[in-house]
Amino acid sequence: MARSKYITHFCAYCHKETKMEAVGGKTVEVNGSESLRVWFRCQRCKHSALIDRSVPTSKLSIEDLSKDGATEYAATKVFTIGEAIYHSEWDDLGRVISKNRTSGGVQAITVSFQKLGERKLVENLQADALGDTAQI
Ligand SMILES: [Zn+2]
Known part of the structure; x- marks a missing residue:
């Protein structure tokens, strides 16, 4: 299955959800559990963000919790x-x-x-x- 290079993610610089392109990733070990961290570059402001791809990013927003x-x-x-x-x-x-x-x-x-x-x-x-x- 082909993995898309692009995701929609909340950009901390643009303060909105933007299209981001994967620009490299690595598997890192955090407290004994492995997770895949990928750098994504915002297509709007060109800032990069390190995103944990072990978890669907759409699920991680905490702003709208009740x-x-x-x-x-x-x-x-x-x-x-x-x-x-x-x-x-x-x-x-x-x-x-x-x-x-x-x-x-x-x-x-x-x-x-x-x-x-x-x-x-x-x-x-x-x-x-x-x-x-x-x-x-
Ligand atoms: Zn941005």
């Missing part, structure tokens, strides 16, 4: 990349941008929050120790 469409964060839940999250303690909305497993076997997610920026959170924490295994 509490209604977001899953409230809890350490026992399992999240998917691109999922919208509401962190009630921080009163902040964000989106899962990557997942990885720590050396201790704990599953973690990296969330890009509107106010706090990128934060690492634990997921899929076993509730056995709490004596509460009730799942809804």
Whole structure:
């Protein structure tokens, strides 16, 4: 399957979605998980942006998030990349941008929050120790 060199992406310089051309990429390892980072050049302002192509970029916008469409964060839940999250303690909305497993076997997610920026959170924490295994 042929991969298009062009994507539509929100350009930080143009402050709007523009057509961008792929100008080179590499696979990088971030916290034990591999991801493909590709440089894209905006066809309008010619600025380049490094974009993680492991995730569909259209799913990563955090500007238009609302509490209604977001899953409230809890350490026992399992999240998917691109999922919208509401962190009630921080009163902040964000989106899962990557997942990885720590050396201790704990599953973690990296969330890009509107106010706090990128934060690492634990997921899929076993509730056995709490004596509460009730799942809804
Ligand atoms: Zn631009």
